Amino acid sequence: MSASPTGTEPPVTARERSDRIYGILRDRICMLAYPPGMRLSEEELAEEFNVSRTPVRRVLTRLENEGLVSIVHGVGTLVTDVELDELAQVYHLRLELAALMGRLSPVQPDAAAIERIEALIARCDEQSAGELDHMAFARLNMAFFAEISAMIGNQPLREISERLYYQTSRIVLKLLPTMNLQEEFSAFRQEMVEILAAVRLGDIVSVGHLRRVHISMSFQRMLRRAGAAYR
């Protein structure tokens, strides 16, 4: 069809551009490149992505519907703040949904997926050996979540799980500096090892329950740390 020498994307649908911008902004928010409270300028974003304000506004509206930004007329578009107590309900729901994934038509991961998880564990060990890095932890966590999400066969459940994950992922990164990073790396590695064992057995039900357990414990550790910080 087209004679593009590099790849296969010369048409570039409007939707593709929109999704691309959305993904970039979402990642920036979740990785705290756009910290809570930051004001996003529609014009600056339009300039960065070489479009007008119109498509940028569509993306920002979508981010607002998902709770990542707050658009206020006459004021600006503000990255929403994340507070542990406000996200407690989201966490409780995530626990239950994690346990559900094994019951609703789970997807058996292929050999490549297992290798990717093994690679994540290896990367975790490399990180643990050197200087511990918050950002690296967040990236590993997000990559592992992607593997878990791929095992959720029920499409609406997968979409919901991802949405809730993006809502809560920031709080981890925010509290990480106040926590024992060594302990978090260790717990995260343990989770991946246990889940990998269940995956090898094809026991997705157990994957869901393991996931539930570790989300819960991670939440409890944050609660304890946040409680200590407030005293």
Next chain:
Amino acid sequence: MSASPTGTEPPVTARERSDRIYGILRDRICMLAYPPGMRLSEEELAEEFNVSRTPVRRVLTRLENEGLVSIVHGVGTLVTDVELDELAQVYHLRLELAALMGRLSPVQPDAAAIERIEALIARCDEQSAGELDHMAFARLNMAFFAEISAMIGNQPLREISERLYYQTSRIVLKLLPTMNLQEEFSAFRQEMVEILAAVRLGDIVSVGHLRRVHISMSFQRMLRRAGAAYR
């Protein structure tokens, strides 16, 4: 502040208008006033609500994100079709979420809510006495769902439940003409009576489980009927 003689809404925020239009269009789609496959004209809607295409487009984009319409460049905005087999995953998820509502910080309904449920049962009896009406059934069902939803204390769970409900509510109305309307009214009344009993006992956990049971049986009846129609 203002001297409006009638009510208290002269400012009319942009968001309020947007939410209002969204609710109207969503109800029209869910009540099949806009049947599946119908093409919505942005200009006509803009004219009807006395605004330009811009705010209309925002609403349509939101409806698309929730799966109720499909926007195609150069073609139009089409009301999505609903097929029972495609919605099976949504139904399975709704079952599990219904059972969850009792476990995640449920809200005890007040006396007024109990009276409203009693009124719904009375309305159901009135309908059953006269000529059975599909639309009346759909409205009763939606009103009852609103009461159930109000008992869901976990806010993200409530939002998700409502979203999934709007995605599946149309299929019931669509299949209703091929089903035993008398039986559906009877089953629906039975569900309300049972749930009312649990509500009176303050047993929201049982409300969730009852809800789960009846959603499941309703789904099974539709499956049987749809299967019979295909033969």
Next chain:
DNA sequence: GTTTCAAGAGTTGTGTACATCTAGGGGAGG
């Protein structure tokens, strides 16, 4: 008669100017 292609109508997507709103600063009055 069949096929193909081009032109047109009609739709959504984008760009841009302007309307509307909010927050903050500065000056007059007390």
Next chain:
DNA sequence: CCTCCCCTAGATGTACACAACTCTTGAAAC
């Protein structure tokens, strides 16, 4: 010095004109 009010800067919301895209229709070529 404090308080209040107005005004301006800068943000989002809206309206409208135009670009990009799809489908249909009809006529011309074979």
